[in-house]
Amino acid sequence: MSKARPFIDTLRDIEAGGLLDELSETQHSLIDAIRQTGKGGELTIKLTYKPDGSGQMTIKADVKAKEPILARGTSLFFLTPEGNLTRRDPRQQDLPLRTVGEDLPPEKLRHVSP
Numbered sequence: 001m002s003k004a005r006p007f008i009d010t011l012r013d014i015e016a017g018g019l020l021d022e023l024s025e026t027q028h029s030l031i032d033a034i035r036q037t038g039k040g041g042e043l044t045i046k047l048t049y050k051p052d053g054s055g056q057m058t059i060k061a062d063v064k065a066k067e068p069i070l071a072r073g074t075s076l077f078f079l080t081p082e083g084n085l086t087r088r089d090p091r092q093q094d095l096p097l098r099t100v101g102e103d104l105p106p107e108k109l110r111h112v113s114p
Helices: 007-037
Strands: 042-051 057-066
Touching: 007 042, 007 057
Parallel strands: none
Antiparallel strands: 042 057
């Protein structure tokens, strides 16, 4: 039987429990990003141990998450003769569109018998 203290007990004591709180939040955010993208991610916990005098040890924690990135779409632009970008095709003619009022009755109404 080992006399080693359970590792989770040490993790619980680091930063007075703050490390486990940060890990919980980071994991939750990572899982949400994985669900949205369908891609994998990574959560890294780095603990640095350093002796600090006789019989003392300091532990510094570092938490990093590599969340998957949602793919971004592209936008299509046209090049004008002046060398500018525009969303409208400069080679396409404009249609003379106008607003039709709803309150104006048609000039002549035709009925078709069945």
